[in-house]
Amino acid sequence: MTKLRLDVVGDPISHSKSPYIHETVLKELGFEYEYRKVQVKKGELSKYLFEAKALGLCGFNLTMPHKTDIIPFLDSIDDEALRLGSVNTVKIKDGKFFGYNTDALGMVYSMEQKGFGAKDKNIVILGAGGVALALALKMAFEGAGKITVLNRTLSSAENICEKVIKENGKNCTALPFEKESLQNAAKGCDILINCTPLGMEGIDADFEDLSFLDNLNQESLVFDLIYNPLETNLLKHAKELGLSTLNGLDMLIYQGLLADEIFLDTKLDLVSLKEKIDYVFKNLKNF
Ligand code: NAP
Numbered sequence: 001m002t003k004l005r006l007d008v009v010g011d012p013i014s015h016s017k018s019p020y021i022h023e024t025v026l027k028e029l030g031f032e033y034e035y036r037k038v039q040v041k042k043g044e045l046s047k048y049l050f051e052a053k054a055l056g057l058c059g060f061n062l063t064m065p066h067k068t069d070i071i072p073f074l075d076s077i078d079d080e081a082l083r084l085g086s087v088n089t090v091k092i093k094d095g096k097f098f099g100y101n102t103d104a105l106g107m108v109y110s111m112e113q114k115g116f117g118a119k120d121k122n123i124v125i126l127g128a129g130g131v132a133l134a135l136a137l138k139m140a141f142e143g144a145g146k147i148t149v150l151n152r153t154l155s156s157a158e159n160i161c162e163k164v165i166k167e168n169g170k171n172c173t174a175l176p177f178e179k180e181s182l183q184n185a186a187k188g189c190d191i192l193i194n195c196t197p198l199g200m201e202g203i204d205a206d207f208e209d210l211s212f213l214d215n216l217n218q219e220s221l222v223f224d225l226i227y228n229p230l231e232t233n234l235l236k237h238a239k240e241l242g243l244s245t246l247n248g249l250d251m252l253i254y255q256g257l258l259a260d261e262i263f264l265d266t267k268l269d270l271v272s273l274k275e276k277i278d279y280v281f282k283n284l285k286n287f
Pocket of ligand 1: 064156197198227253
């Protein structure tokens with residue numbers, strides 16, 4: 001059997017948990033494989049792409065800061081990835097690069113597993129970076145009733161809202177990331193998603209005030225995309241208030257499984273593979 005070669009590419013990359021996901025799947029399916037973490041700095045993608053082809057890679061996963069920068073290098077881009085403006089999975093076939101986005105569907109699957117969907121919901125997104133943009137658009141495509149984006153740099157939140165309204169005509173409001181706006185946005189919110197790195201391991205910043213959580217309904221979901229630590233202060237406080245909570249690990253796992261379906265060009269048994277990956281993560285030391 002030929003060895004499958006895959007990479008995850010980003011900067012920084014040493015912290016990436018992607019190998020645990022893909023190695024579990026490839027091992028389970030009986031492949032011989034090599035899955036590398038490759039540090040590629042911003043602006044150095046073209047050199048990496050040349051190497052990836054020369055090494056005969058089957059594809060690679062992309063993380064910060066390359067999810068948008070990759071687009072001009074692709075030979076073809078999937079419709080959803082194009083609409084979201086973000087690519088996290090590239091398949092290499094016959095020397096050509098094909099781009100996809102599995103982050104957004106991974107997020108939808110992880111919310112569904114928790115019993116939450118976006119349809120007609122009032123959704124509040126904290127942060128307006130690359131992931132916030134893709135998630136806001138995906139929430140709009142999934143039929144969200146209302147979206148509010150709060151960000152430290154207001155213009156980035158406004159850009160997201162402009163795109164959501166242009167693509168989908170949805171109700172989308174941009175607000176500054178400040179105590180009063182957080183308090184107001186939380187009133188009537190069904191799903192609050194943290195797309196900032198506040199509270200993440202290795203980041204020297206956290207929410208200064210979590211009192212906005214008091215304004216959420218008891219039925220609300222607080223979703224933190226961070227998975228290291230598994231329980232941020234945001235989630236801990238939400239749990240103490242009796243709210244539903246979700247960390248970013250399931251999203252990470254689902255985006256990886258969906259990427260493997262693309263690399264291997266086959267439907268996978270997501271339920272059974274997810275269980276096996278959960279087991280691997282549960283038994284990881286220092287996680
Ligand atoms: P990004 O493009 O760098 O955006 C970061 C966002 O956070 C920006 O809106 C930024 O605001 C805001 N921010 C940063 N520091 C802040 C602070 N001290 N106070 C308030 N706001 C702050 O990052 P990204 O790629 O969108 O990723 C966002 C988060 O999602 C990260 O924590 C990442 O680890 C996580 N993530 C998880 C998954 C998963 O599978 N679970 C996948 C992808 C990403 P400004 O615009 O003002 O700078």
